[in-house]
Amino acid sequence: MQVKISFGTQGRSATGVERVMPRSRAQARPEVEVAASPLESTLAELDDLVGLQPVKEVVREVVAYARVQQKRAREQLVTSPLVLHMIFKGNPGTGKTTVARIIGRLFHQVQILSKGHLVEVERADLVGEYIGHTAQKTREQVKKALGGVLFVDEAYSLARGGEKDFGREAIDVLVRAMENYREQLVLILAGYKDEMEWFIRTNPGLRSRFPIQIDFDDYSLFELMAIGEKMLAERDYALSPEAGEELERILRRSIFITGAAQNGNARLVRNLIEEAMRRQAVRLMQNPRPTRHELMLLERSDFQSAIKITEENELRACPIRPTATPF
Ligand SMILES: Nc1ncnc2c1ncn2[C@@H]1O[C@H](COP(=O)(O)OP(=O)(O)OP(=O)(O)O)[C@@H](O)[C@H]1O
């Protein structure tokens, strides 16, 4: 990432990117392009996410704490063991995977993790069909994740089947891996809030192993619109005023009817926008010479067609949330 700076008195922008203002005309020198450090770029990427204020604060705190512990170790001061395994609680589309990916990169940049990559798994990737199969499958995923983050989505489902379920075996292997590869692996267990709380309650050994728990709240209508605009800008698209109204109407309706918990949050916005982009492409096929402006603009009709397809897909993709234990 490149940021523009010129020499003089230092100031810091909201994104944490260095901006240097000229001290005086006499001292002012020409502006130069200076590359932000990878760590600054990744922190700016975290800051750029819409909302998620508590999440951003915890992540910054954990990174700062980890760095200070490392520096203390270099000075031979007493250090507390760094236990960086985490629990993410939140509904689908609230940014859990996005934040986990950023955390991996941040930990790599502050030399906690050697690679910082993310391996995202769910029950089916860990649990096998016969005795011994689960341990083998889970160990394989752990191996892939060494040096990075192992992210287990819907982790509570590992405890769902009761004592005889192979999910228990996967939990045991994960717990052992956390201890054995303490320096090489960050384990993140993610899932719906209530289910994850049940999971931790029914597995008391887990609580102390996951000192960092982060809540991902559902996005408000305002935040969903801001996420949509950000996604469009990144893709070089824009909304006509009518398309903006239509997107807002669809999102409001979706929050009202389905409830934020099940409407897919930011994922719904992404699906809608990507579908509207495809509808726009079909519409533009009728136009032999679309202008630059037309190539960028999404219209109301694009969203009207998109919602039909997206709703059908969302219904299929969004699992019906279990309501009572056993999960
Ligand atoms: N705060 C945000 N700002 C901008 N974009 C976001 C934000 N949160 C999520 N997104 C975008 O929304 C999409 C879904 O996010 P993500 O996959 O991280 O959610 P999730 O909580 O992991 O969902 P799931 O439980 O369905 O896996 C991604 O394209 C992501 O980039």
Ligand SMILES: [Mg+2]
């Ligand atoms: Mg995810």
